[in-house]
Amino acid sequence: MIENLINNLKGQLTGELQNKFNLQPDTANKSVDLAKDNVVNELKTRAGSGDMGGLMDVFRGNKAPADSSAGNSIIHKYVGDLTSKLGIPESVAKQVAPFAINFIMQKIGGQAASGNLSEGDLLGGLLGGGLKDKLGKGLGGLF
Template identity: 60%
Template sequence: MLNDLINSVKGQLTGELQNKFQMQPDTANKAVDLAKDDLENGLKNEATSGNFGGILDVLKGNKSATEQPQVNNMIGKYVNNLSTKLGVPESIAKQAGPFVISFIMQKLSGKVSSEGDLMGMLGGGLKDKLPGGLGDKLGGMFK
Protein backbone atom coordinates (compact mmCIF):
# COMPACT_ATOMS: atom_id res chain seq x y z
CA MET A 1 0.00 0.00 0.00
CA LEU A 2 2.79 2.49 0.82
CA ASN A 3 4.46 1.98 -2.56
CA ASP A 4 1.14 2.46 -4.36
CA LEU A 5 0.39 5.56 -2.31
CA ILE A 6 3.80 7.10 -2.99
CA ASN A 7 3.50 6.33 -6.70
CA SER A 8 0.06 7.94 -6.81
CA VAL A 9 1.25 11.21 -5.23
CA LYS A 10 4.85 11.28 -6.46
CA GLY A 11 4.19 13.75 -9.27
CA GLN A 12 2.32 16.11 -6.97
CA LEU A 13 4.92 15.85 -4.20
CA THR A 14 7.83 16.24 -6.63
CA GLY A 15 6.17 19.39 -8.00
CA GLU A 16 5.68 20.75 -4.48
CA LEU A 17 9.37 20.19 -3.70
CA GLN A 18 10.37 22.02 -6.87
CA ASN A 19 7.97 24.93 -6.30
CA LYS A 20 8.21 25.42 -2.54
CA PHE A 21 11.82 24.45 -1.97
CA GLN A 22 13.40 25.15 -5.38
CA MET A 23 14.72 21.60 -5.77
CA GLN A 24 15.83 20.47 -9.19
CA PRO A 25 13.48 17.86 -10.75
CA ASP A 26 15.96 14.98 -10.34
CA THR A 27 16.67 15.88 -6.71
CA ALA A 28 12.96 16.26 -5.94
CA ASN A 29 12.27 12.84 -7.46
CA LYS A 30 15.05 11.25 -5.42
CA ALA A 31 13.81 13.06 -2.30
CA VAL A 32 10.39 11.40 -2.65
CA ASP A 33 11.99 7.97 -3.08
CA LEU A 34 14.17 8.62 -0.04
CA ALA A 35 11.11 9.67 1.98
CA LYS A 36 9.38 6.39 1.10
CA ASP A 37 12.40 4.38 2.21
CA ASP A 38 12.91 6.38 5.42
CA LEU A 39 9.21 6.28 6.30
CA GLU A 40 8.95 2.56 5.60
CA ASN A 41 12.03 1.82 7.73
CA GLY A 42 10.82 4.10 10.52
CA LEU A 43 7.37 2.51 10.62
CA LYS A 44 8.86 -0.98 10.61
CA ASN A 45 11.21 -0.05 13.47
CA GLU A 46 8.32 1.36 15.49
CA ALA A 47 6.22 -1.73 14.85
CA THR A 48 8.97 -4.17 15.82
CA SER A 49 9.71 -2.21 19.01
CA GLY A 50 6.05 -2.21 19.99
CA ASN A 51 5.77 1.60 19.84
CA PHE A 52 3.02 1.72 17.27
CA GLY A 53 0.28 3.46 19.30
CA GLY A 54 1.48 6.94 18.45
CA ILE A 55 1.88 6.12 14.77
CA LEU A 56 -1.60 4.63 14.71
CA ASP A 57 -2.99 7.85 16.25
CA VAL A 58 -1.44 9.78 13.35
CA LEU A 59 -2.63 7.31 10.73
CA LYS A 60 -6.16 7.36 12.10
CA GLY A 61 -6.11 11.17 12.05
CA ASN A 62 -6.31 11.53 15.84
CA LYS A 63 -3.07 13.58 15.97
CA SER A 64 -0.93 15.46 13.47
CA ALA A 65 2.33 13.89 12.35
CA THR A 66 4.48 16.43 14.19
CA GLU A 67 2.66 15.78 17.49
CA GLN A 68 4.24 12.33 17.75
CA PRO A 69 7.87 11.87 18.86
CA GLN A 70 8.15 8.74 16.69
CA VAL A 71 7.25 10.71 13.57
CA ASN A 72 9.54 13.56 14.57
CA ASN A 73 12.38 11.02 14.82
CA MET A 74 11.59 9.85 11.28
CA ILE A 75 11.54 13.46 10.09
CA GLY A 76 14.94 14.06 11.71
CA LYS A 77 16.47 11.05 9.96
CA TYR A 78 14.92 12.12 6.67
CA VAL A 79 16.26 15.69 7.03
CA ASN A 80 19.72 14.28 7.71
CA ASN A 81 19.49 11.95 4.71
CA LEU A 82 18.32 14.76 2.43
CA SER A 83 21.50 16.64 3.29
CA THR A 84 23.98 13.78 3.39
CA LYS A 85 22.67 11.54 0.60
CA LEU A 86 21.20 14.09 -1.81
CA GLY A 87 23.24 17.19 -1.00
CA VAL A 88 20.20 19.31 -0.19
CA PRO A 89 21.31 22.36 1.83
CA GLU A 90 20.51 21.86 5.52
CA SER A 91 18.32 24.96 5.68
CA ILE A 92 16.12 23.61 2.87
CA ALA A 93 16.17 20.05 4.21
CA LYS A 94 14.91 21.29 7.60
CA GLN A 95 11.89 22.84 5.86
CA ALA A 96 11.28 20.14 3.25
CA GLY A 97 11.61 17.17 5.63
CA PRO A 98 8.62 17.91 7.86
CA PHE A 99 6.57 18.93 4.83
CA VAL A 100 7.22 15.68 2.93
CA ILE A 101 6.77 13.25 5.84
CA SER A 102 3.62 15.04 7.04
CA PHE A 103 2.25 15.08 3.47
CA ILE A 104 2.76 11.32 3.09
CA MET A 105 1.41 10.54 6.58
CA GLN A 106 -1.70 12.61 5.81
CA LYS A 107 -2.28 10.71 2.56
CA LEU A 108 -1.61 7.43 4.34
CA SER A 109 -4.09 8.27 7.10
CA GLY A 110 -6.89 8.21 4.55
CA LYS A 111 -5.98 4.60 3.77
CA VAL A 112 -5.67 3.28 7.32
CA SER A 113 -8.84 2.87 9.30
CA SER A 114 -7.75 0.28 11.85
CA GLU A 115 -4.87 -1.71 13.25
CA GLY A 116 -5.97 -4.45 10.88
CA ASP A 117 -4.88 -2.34 7.91
CA LEU A 118 -1.28 -1.95 9.04
CA MET A 119 0.36 -5.38 8.75
CA GLY A 120 0.25 -5.57 4.97
CA MET A 121 1.79 -2.12 4.80
CA LEU A 122 4.67 -3.36 6.90
CA GLY A 123 5.29 -6.28 4.57
CA GLY A 124 5.90 -9.95 5.04
CA GLY A 125 8.01 -11.44 7.76
CA LEU A 126 7.27 -8.84 10.40
CA LYS A 127 4.22 -10.52 11.87
CA ASP A 128 6.30 -13.05 13.81
CA LYS A 129 8.73 -10.35 15.05
CA LEU A 130 6.10 -8.11 16.58
CA PRO A 131 5.63 -8.30 20.35
CA GLY A 132 2.54 -9.46 22.17
CA GLY A 133 0.60 -10.76 19.18
CA LEU A 134 0.66 -7.31 17.58
CA GLY A 135 1.40 -9.02 14.27
CA ASP A 136 -2.04 -10.64 14.37
CA LYS A 137 -3.70 -7.25 14.83
CA LEU A 138 -1.90 -5.36 12.06
CA GLY A 139 -2.47 -5.65 8.31
CA GLY A 140 -1.90 -3.92 4.70
CA MET A 141 0.56 -0.95 4.81
CA PHE A 142 3.66 -1.74 2.72
CA LYS A 143 2.15 -3.64 -0.20
Protein backbone atom coordinates (compact mmCIF):
# COMPACT_ATOMS: atom_id res chain seq x y z
CA MET A 1 0.00 0.00 0.00
CA ILE A 2 2.66 2.51 1.05
CA GLU A 3 4.91 1.52 -1.84
CA ASN A 4 2.07 2.02 -4.32
CA LEU A 5 1.32 5.43 -2.84
CA ILE A 6 4.95 6.52 -3.20
CA ASN A 7 5.12 5.09 -6.72
CA ASN A 8 2.06 7.18 -7.64
CA LEU A 9 3.78 10.40 -6.61
CA LYS A 10 7.16 9.43 -8.07
CA GLY A 11 6.81 11.55 -11.21
CA GLN A 12 5.89 14.65 -9.26
CA LEU A 13 8.70 14.22 -6.73
CA THR A 14 11.24 13.42 -9.45
CA GLY A 15 10.31 16.66 -11.19
CA GLU A 16 10.62 18.62 -7.96
CA LEU A 17 14.09 17.18 -7.31
CA GLN A 18 15.19 18.11 -10.83
CA ASN A 19 13.85 21.65 -10.55
CA LYS A 20 14.84 22.52 -7.00
CA PHE A 21 18.17 20.72 -6.75
CA ASN A 22 19.28 20.46 -10.39
CA LEU A 23 19.45 16.67 -10.27
CA GLN A 24 19.68 14.88 -13.58
CA PRO A 25 16.49 12.95 -14.50
CA ASP A 26 18.05 9.52 -13.88
CA THR A 27 19.56 10.62 -10.56
CA ALA A 28 16.29 12.22 -9.44
CA ASN A 29 14.39 9.05 -10.36
CA LYS A 30 16.82 6.85 -8.43
CA SER A 31 16.66 9.31 -5.51
CA VAL A 32 12.92 8.77 -5.23
CA ASP A 33 13.41 5.00 -5.26
CA LEU A 34 15.93 5.33 -2.43
CA ALA A 35 13.54 7.58 -0.49
CA LYS A 36 10.79 4.97 -0.86
CA ASP A 37 13.13 2.22 0.33
CA ASN A 38 14.18 4.27 3.35
CA VAL A 39 10.60 5.13 4.34
CA VAL A 40 9.38 1.54 3.93
CA ASN A 41 12.35 0.08 5.81
CA GLU A 42 11.88 2.48 8.73
CA LEU A 43 8.16 1.73 8.85
CA LYS A 44 8.86 -2.00 8.93
CA THR A 45 11.47 -1.57 11.65
CA ARG A 46 9.23 0.63 13.79
CA ALA A 47 6.17 -1.54 13.28
CA GLY A 48 8.10 -4.70 14.10
CA SER A 49 9.30 -3.20 17.36
CA GLY A 50 5.90 -1.72 18.23
CA ASP A 51 7.29 1.83 18.09
CA MET A 52 4.92 3.52 15.64
CA GLY A 53 3.86 6.49 17.76
CA GLY A 54 6.38 8.95 16.32
CA LEU A 55 5.70 8.02 12.72
CA MET A 56 1.96 8.13 13.22
CA ASP A 57 2.34 11.66 14.65
CA VAL A 58 4.12 12.61 11.43
CA PHE A 59 1.43 11.00 9.25
CA ARG A 60 -1.29 12.74 11.21
CA GLY A 61 0.45 16.07 10.71
CA ASN A 62 1.14 16.52 14.43
CA LYS A 63 4.91 16.63 13.87
CA ALA A 64 7.26 17.43 11.04
CA PRO A 65 9.47 14.48 10.03
CA ALA A 66 12.55 16.30 11.31
CA ASP A 67 10.84 16.68 14.71
CA SER A 68 10.46 12.93 15.23
CA SER A 69 13.14 10.36 15.92
CA ALA A 70 11.72 8.15 13.18
CA GLY A 71 11.73 10.99 10.65
CA ASN A 72 15.26 11.95 11.59
CA SER A 73 16.36 8.35 11.24
CA ILE A 74 14.89 8.13 7.74
CA ILE A 75 16.48 11.43 6.68
CA HIS A 76 19.90 10.49 8.11
CA LYS A 77 19.95 7.09 6.40
CA TYR A 78 18.68 8.62 3.17
CA VAL A 79 21.50 11.21 3.14
CA GLY A 80 23.97 8.34 3.45
CA ASP A 81 22.33 6.46 0.58
CA LEU A 82 22.25 9.51 -1.66
CA THR A 83 25.97 10.08 -1.21
CA SER A 84 27.17 6.46 -1.22
CA LYS A 85 24.85 4.96 -3.83
CA LEU A 86 24.26 7.88 -6.18
CA GLY A 87 27.37 9.99 -5.63
CA ILE A 88 25.39 13.10 -4.73
CA PRO A 89 27.58 15.56 -2.80
CA GLU A 90 26.77 15.53 0.92
CA SER A 91 25.91 19.23 0.90
CA VAL A 92 23.23 18.59 -1.75
CA ALA A 93 22.07 15.33 -0.14
CA LYS A 94 21.46 17.18 3.14
CA GLN A 95 19.04 19.45 1.26
CA VAL A 96 17.42 16.76 -0.90
CA ALA A 97 16.76 14.28 1.93
CA PRO A 98 14.57 16.44 4.19
CA PHE A 99 12.70 17.81 1.18
CA ALA A 100 11.94 14.37 -0.29
CA ILE A 101 11.02 12.75 3.03
CA ASN A 102 8.77 15.68 4.00
CA PHE A 103 7.13 15.49 0.57
CA ILE A 104 6.42 11.76 0.94
CA MET A 105 5.23 12.03 4.54
CA GLN A 106 2.88 14.89 3.69
CA LYS A 107 1.37 12.93 0.82
CA ILE A 108 0.89 9.84 2.98
CA GLY A 109 -0.56 12.01 5.74
CA GLY A 110 -2.92 13.63 3.25
CA GLN A 111 -4.20 10.25 2.16
CA ALA A 112 -4.70 9.21 5.77
CA ALA A 113 -6.46 12.48 6.66
CA SER A 114 -8.82 12.18 3.68
CA GLY A 115 -9.80 8.68 4.75
CA ASN A 116 -8.15 6.99 1.76
CA LEU A 117 -5.52 5.30 3.93
CA SER A 118 -6.00 3.93 7.42
CA GLU A 119 -3.29 3.03 9.88
CA GLY A 120 -4.37 -0.59 9.49
CA ASP A 121 -3.93 -0.34 5.70
CA LEU A 122 -0.52 1.18 6.14
CA LEU A 123 0.79 -1.33 8.64
CA GLY A 124 -1.10 -4.32 7.31
CA GLY A 125 0.55 -3.91 3.93
CA LEU A 126 3.96 -3.85 5.55
CA LEU A 127 3.49 -6.61 8.07
CA GLY A 128 0.90 -8.96 6.68
CA GLY A 129 -2.25 -9.99 8.52
CA GLY A 130 -0.81 -12.51 10.98
CA LEU A 131 1.89 -10.28 12.39
CA LYS A 132 -0.44 -7.29 12.35
CA ASP A 133 -2.93 -9.20 14.51
CA LYS A 134 -0.21 -10.24 16.94
CA LEU A 135 1.10 -6.69 17.24
CA GLY A 136 -2.30 -5.02 17.36
CA LYS A 137 -2.56 -5.10 21.13
CA GLY A 138 1.02 -3.92 21.59
CA LEU A 139 0.56 -0.92 19.32
CA GLY A 140 -1.95 0.82 21.53
CA GLY A 141 -5.06 0.31 19.45
CA LEU A 142 -3.71 1.74 16.20
CA PHE A 143 -5.80 -0.86 14.42
